[in-house]
Structure formats: C-alpha cells, structure tokens
Amino acid sequence: MKQPELGHKIQNWRKAKGLTQEELVERCNLNVRTLQRIEAGEVLPRSYTVKSILDVLEVDFSALNLPDTSEKDIYTLLKPNKKFIQWAAVLGVLYLCLSFVEGFIEIGYFYDFGIEVSGVTYSLIKLGIMLSFSVFYYVFYIIGKKLDDGLLKVSAIVLIGLIVISSINDISVFYTEYISIEFSLMMTSVVFGIGYTLLGIALLMRKELLGNLALVSGIFGIVSGVGFTTIIMAIPALFTLTIFEILLIVLIVRLVSSNSNELAESVTEVSAVNS
Known part of the structure; x- marks a missing residue:
C-alpha cells in the first residue's frame, strides 16, 4: 500500500x-x-x-503490512525536493573539503606553527562552511518532515543553529580573542557532540525504514557525538565524524536516486537480515 x-x-x-x-x-x-x-x-x-x-x-x-510497503514511498515523498537534495549532497562534499582546510588553518595559526592567514580569508572559509553545512543538514529536516519524525527534525535544526553560532563565534575569536581558543574549542566540542548524538539516535531509530546505511550512519553519529561530548575523545571523534558525514552524503544520494523497485528490493534485503 x-x-x-x-x-x-x-x-x-x-x-x-x-x-x-x-x-x-x-x-x-x-x-x-x-x-x-x-x-x-x-x-x-x-x-x-x-x-x-x-x-x-x-x-x-x-x-x-506496513514495514514492507511504506519504504517504497520515500522516493516519491522526496521527489519534489530531489534537485535541492542533490545539490545539498554536492555542498556536503564541499563542506568536508572546507572543514579540512579550516582545521589545517586553525591548528597552524592559533597554535603558532607559522601559518599566516588573513581575517578575510578565514572569515570566507567559515562562512562557506556555515552555508554548505546548513544546506547539507537541512536535508535531514526535510526527511524528518516527510516521515513526521520530530527527533530527526529537531536534531537537524539544532546542528544548523550550532554551526551558525559557532561560525560567528570563531570569527569573533579570530579578530578579538574575547575568550581563549581552548575554552571555545571545548564548548564547541560539547554542544556539537550533543547534536550529533541526537541525529545518530534519530537515524538509528529509522533503520528499518531507511535501511542498513542509516543503521551504520546512526552508530557512527552516536560514537562521534559521545566522543565530542567527553572532550578527551574529541580528536578520535573527528575521524569517526568524517566517516559519519560521508555516509550521510551516500544515504541522501541513494534516497533520491533510487527508483521504487530498487527501494523495494532494499527493503526485502533489510527485512531478511532483521528476521
């Protein structure tokens, strides 16, 4: 049905x-x-x-017989947003690239490794990250809305709000140093850890509908979120976060590029595994 x-x-x-x-x-x-x-x-x-x-x-x-039939309709529900979601996936890749550049600059500049960067360059990178991240994660708000999933919607909005606030804060710290870099990094780690944990849980709860990729993504999201929240495990969490976000890009591409028959086959495989 x-x-x-x-x-x-x-x-x-x-x-x-x-x-x-x-x-x-x-x-x-x-x-x-x-x-x-x-x-x-x-x-x-x-x-x-x-x-x-x-x-x-x-x-x-x-x-x-809902578990075997409702999955077929995800593609149909997301079809009106297909172009936006495809562009969001591209921006997700851009965000990952910019985040590596950002990390290289911040480690080199703030910790006196001899890297020089202008305020304009740093600000543009942060703004690029903020915009690409926001569009990319907004896809999960759309999916949450289509699935009537409050946790998925809330976690996406929380992460978007956090990236806006943290980007503005980082630019302010770069120019004024009104708080220490260490304190700023710790606060960012904790709040983003909470956001990633929420999104990971939301994906995990939708594993039967979105498939095994959502299951694996959810696990990596939770592991990353918990790592950031503890602060002491933030460095390893950066690696799991990269895997998490790559999986998210693959997930949303599959959701809008698969046809109904492919989705039906995917559900059959998932059902077989679960049984």
Whole structure:
C-alpha cells in the first residue's frame, strides 16, 4: 500500500465511522495537523502512529503490512525536493573539503606553527562552511518532515543553529580573542557532540525504514557525538565524524536516486537480515 493510498484509506475509514478529524485525533492523542498530513499523503507516519489510528477505527493493523510497503514511498515523498537534495549532497562534499582546510588553518595559526592567514580569508572559509553545512543538514529536516519524525527534525535544526553560532563565534575569536581558543574549542566540542548524538539516535531509530546505511550512519553519529561530548575523545571523534558525514552524503544520494523497485528490493534485503 503506497502513500498517499494509506492516507486515503484512513480518511475513508474515519468517515465510515462518522468521525471528524478533531474527534479522531482526540481519541488517538495526536494533533489535527499530523492527521491532516497523513490523510493528504504528505508524510510517512510511524507504525505505532498508524496503529493507534487504526485501533480507534477498528481496522486490522497487520493487514496493511506496513514495514514492507511504506519504504517504497520515500522516493516519491522526496521527489519534489530531489534537485535541492542533490545539490545539498554536492555542498556536503564541499563542506568536508572546507572543514579540512579550516582545521589545517586553525591548528597552524592559533597554535603558532607559522601559518599566516588573513581575517578575510578565514572569515570566507567559515562562512562557506556555515552555508554548505546548513544546506547539507537541512536535508535531514526535510526527511524528518516527510516521515513526521520530530527527533530527526529537531536534531537537524539544532546542528544548523550550532554551526551558525559557532561560525560567528570563531570569527569573533579570530579578530578579538574575547575568550581563549581552548575554552571555545571545548564548548564547541560539547554542544556539537550533543547534536550529533541526537541525529545518530534519530537515524538509528529509522533503520528499518531507511535501511542498513542509516543503521551504520546512526552508530557512527552516536560514537562521534559521545566522543565530542567527553572532550578527551574529541580528536578520535573527528575521524569517526568524517566517516559519519560521508555516509550521510551516500544515504541522501541513494534516497533520491533510487527508483521504487530498487527501494523495494532494499527493503526485502533489510527485512531478511532483521528476521
């Protein structure tokens, strides 16, 4: 059963029971907007959300066979955003390249290794990182929105907010040194660690829907996040973070470049592994 077919069926079952959207959400402990988006086929709801709706409507949940069918619709849901997501993947690669340049400059400049860099050059690099990172991670907000996944949306927005704040802070420290470099790096490590951990958990929770790549990405995200949060493991976490972000680029490229048949085959493989 494809989305929006599922949404249409829920709408028909609701009407057959003589319930308004407001009456149904009150019994299901949902909000009206969520139900509206489900019925309109704009999101892929979690299985337990669908189950709570069907329990009220007295419809057999097992007959829907959701784990094997909802995956086919991710490509369809993301198709309107396909161009943006493809460009975001390119910017993700750009972000990784700029982050290596940034690390080389900061280690050489701030720790007196003889590397000279102008304020303009440093600021442009930081702004490039901020913009490319923001667009790249915004993809996961889009995916979270399509899947009606609050944790995925929140973690993406948190990371985007952090990169904006930290970029402005780093430029300010470069020009004014109003706080020590060490303190700035420690604070950045902790807050980003929390953000990456949240995103890793969100991906891990979606492993059955997004596949094994999301599972592996989620694990690397959590490991990176925990490493940054502890501070003492921040250096090793930089390596796992690089792997994590490469996996994210591959994941979003696959989500928008696969056709429905390929996705269906992917789900069959995942289901076989899980069973």
